[in-house]
Amino acid sequence: xxxxxxxxxxxxxxxxxxxxxxxxxxxxxxxxxxxxxxxxxxxxxxxxxxxxxxxxxxxxxxxxxxxxxxxxxxxxxxxxxxxxxxxxxxxxxxxxxxxxxxxxxxxxxxxxxxxxxxxxxxxxxxxxxxxxxxxxxxxxxxxxxxxxxxxxxxxxxxxxxxxxxxxxxxxxxxxxxxxxxxxxxxxxxxxxxxxxxxxxx
Amino acid sequence: xxxxxxxxxxxxxxxxxxxxxxxxxxxxxxxxxxxxxxxxxxxxxxxxxxxxxxxxxxxxxxxxxxxxxxxxxxxxxxxxxxxxxxxxxxxxxxxxxxxxxxxxxxxxxxxxxxxxxxxxxxxxxxxxxxxxxxxxxxxxxxxxxxxxxxxxxxxxxxxxxxxxxxxxxxxxxxxxxxxxxxxxxxxxxxxxxxxx
Numbered sequence: 001x002x003x004x005x006x007x008x009x010x011x012x013x014x015x016x017x018x019x020x021x022x023x024x025x026x027x028x029x030x031x032x033x034x035x036x037x038x039x040x041x042x043x044x045x046x047x048x049x050x051x052x053x054x055x056x057x058x059x060x061x062x063x064x065x066x067x068x069x070x071x072x073x074x075x076x077x078x079x080x081x082x083x084x085x086x087x088x089x090x091x092x093x094x095x096x097x098x099x100x101x102x103x104x105x106x107x108x109x110x111x112x113x114x115x116x117x118x119x120x121x122x123x124x125x126x127x128x129x130x131x132x133x134x135x136x137x138x139x140x141x142x143x144x145x146x147x148x149x150x151x152x153x154x155x156x157x158x159x160x161x162x163x164x165x166x167x168x169x170x171x172x173x174x175x176x177x178x179x180x181x182x183x184x185x186x187x188x189x190x191x192x193x194x195x196x197x198x199x200x201x
Numbered sequence: 202x203x204x205x206x207x208x209x210x211x212x213x214x215x216x217x218x219x220x221x222x223x224x225x226x227x228x229x230x231x232x233x234x235x236x237x238x239x240x241x242x243x244x245x246x247x248x249x250x251x252x253x254x255x256x257x258x259x260x261x262x263x264x265x266x267x268x269x270x271x272x273x274x275x276x277x278x279x280x281x282x283x284x285x286x287x288x289x290x291x292x293x294x295x296x297x298x299x300x301x302x303x304x305x306x307x308x309x310x311x312x313x314x315x316x317x318x319x320x321x322x323x324x325x326x327x328x329x330x331x332x333x334x335x336x337x338x339x340x341x342x343x344x345x346x347x348x349x350x351x352x353x354x355x356x357x358x359x360x361x362x363x364x365x366x367x368x369x370x371x372x373x374x375x376x377x378x379x380x381x382x383x384x385x386x387x388x389x390x391x392x393x394x395x396x397x
Contacts, residue, residue, distance in 0.1 A: 001264045008259070008271050012278035019282045026289035034292065108296065113233045114353060114372040 034107070035078070035092075039064055042094025042103040043074045054172050061168065063176040072097050075177060078107070079169035083161040086110045089119075091162070093169035099177075101130040104166065116158030125150035126162050135170040135184050204329055211333025217310045218341035218381075219388040224310040228342060229377040231301050235358050238346025239339060240294045241301060244283055246335025249311050250328055251279045256319040257327035272315045277306045310338060341384075348380050 039049060046066035054061045062078040075095045080088055087110040094102040104127055106120040118124050129149045141147030142159045151159035167184050217223045224245070231241040255275050263271045284302045287295040295302070305311065314334055319327040350356055353371035355363035370376045 001267055004263055005267045005271060005274075008263075009274050012274050016278050016281050019285050023285040023289035027285070027292075030289060030292040110299070112373065114366070114369045 038092040038105050038107060039066070039076050039094075041105050042076050042092050044068075044096070044102070046073050049076075052176060054175060056168055056172055056175075059168070061172045063172050065176065072177075074102060075173050077169035077172045077176075079165045079172065081161045081165040081168065083157070083164050084109060084111055085116050085155075085157045085161070086112070089158075089161055089165060091165045091169070093166055093173075095170070095173050097177075098134070099136065099170070099173060100132060100134045101166070102132075103127075104130060111155070111158045116152065116155040118152050118155065119158055119162050124152060126152060126159055130166055135166060140167050140184050204326075207326060207329040208333035208336065211330065211335070211337040212340065213337075213392055215334070216337040216341060216388070217334055218338060218345075219385050221310075221313075223313055224308045224338065225381075227301050227304060227308060228345065229374070229381065231298060232342055232346040232349055232377060232380075233372050234350040234354070234356075235343055235347035236294075237297050238342035238344075240298055242335070242339025242342040244287065244298065244302060245305055245308060245310065245338055246332070247283050248276065248279045248305050249314060249335045249338075250331035251282075252276045252311055253314060253319040253327040253331035254324050255279075256315045257322060257324045260320045268316075268320070269312075272312060272320075273306070276311050276315070280305045310334060345377070345380055345384060348384065349376055352376070352380075 043064075043066050046068045048068075049064045049066045051062050051064045054063060059080050059082070061080070064076040064078075065072060066074050066076065074097060077093045077095070078090065079093055080090045082088055088108070089106065089111070090108040092105045092107055094104070096102055109117065109120060111117045111119065119126055126149065138149070139147040140149065140163055142149050142151040142156060142163060144151060144156060145160070147163070149159070149163050170184050211217070213220075215221055218225075218228055227241055227245070232238040252272075252275055256272060259271075259275075280303065283305070284295075287298075287302065314330060318330045322330070347357060349371045350358075351367075353367045353369060353373075353376060355361055355367040368376075371380065
């Protein structure tokens with residue numbers, strides 16, 4: 001009896017191990033392709049990019065510095081926030097060399113379909129409030145909290161999380177580029193952030 | 202003829218969603234759009250057919266007492282295999298289905314079929330049973346997903362046919378229960394004669 005169960009688990013784990021070996025490379029490639037297409041969407045044309053890992057507030061961020069013929073043309077920051085309505089939100093934020101937001105792409109989220117999920121849509125109010133602006137020159141919170149960012153209708157938590165992720169990306173950009181500037185903080189991020197035991201001020 | 206009936210049975214008489222009421226958790230959770238429903242159905246069908254075949258092959262060497270743990274190990278391995286394959290070859294679908302794929306392990310349909318059918322029948326019949334039940338599950342999920350997508354976002358398989366928002370409630374959790382309930386009524390009404 002025990003032997004049969006042992007045999008089954010042995011054969012099963014061997015099979016899973018085999019499939020893992022086979023799919024390891026395609027999975028890695030799919031992830032890379034994902035990052036690459038996101039980079040192309042948030043940055044101007046570039047011919048080389050160097051990535052660098054940073055840790056801000058216990059979350060790992062990756063900064064890609066893009067150069068065109070040796071000239072830095074922009075930075076793309078893979079950022080994340082835990083303040084979403086459900087689960088981690090991962091985004092890619094593109095900055096030009098001066099720190100203006102070029103474009104934002106949501107890589108991964110589990111927000112409510114039809115409400116918070118609109119953060120990933122083209123031309124949504126969150127995206128348009130950031131595009132072409134420097135986060136340091138803005139009041140970084142949604143209008144409801146007295147800031148300058150247009151929130152998604154009926155999705156304030158998701159909107160606040162979005163702002164939080166962009167602010168984090170900007171701070172990572174400052175660190176990576178060595179540009180002058182002070183770290184930005186988001187305004188009142190509301191109850192949800194406090195529940196998570198994080199403070200921003 | 203008999204073989205055909207095996208498949209047909211899973212679609213109508215023993216439709217897992219509308220008649221057996223098995224696997225309700227993924228049914229309610231993943232059917233926010235027709236595409237997601239179909240993806241979940243197909244992933245479940247793949248696991249169901251594979252696990253049915255293997256369980257039917259090894260049924261004679263498994264002692265009765267460790268039957269359930271053995272089935273679970275076999276099913277879990279296939280789920281992991283399917284998950285890895287999806288991650289590698291259809292990353293877009295994997296992204297939307299995400300957490301529901303590992304949950305196929307505890308989907309009662311699969312363990313139910315292993316226990317009720319595969320452990321008593323030959324590999325070929327078990328494969329056909331898996332195919333039938335799997336198709337029934339896929340079809341049901343696609344229909345529920347399509348109705349929810351049409352009412353909730355005004356689209357079908359991602360193609361929008363209205364501008365503006367749909368009735369949001371159908372994309373959210375309550376809509377899943379409402380649509381499932383009405384479709385169940387409709388299904389049972391339509392097939393009432395056939396099932397007698």
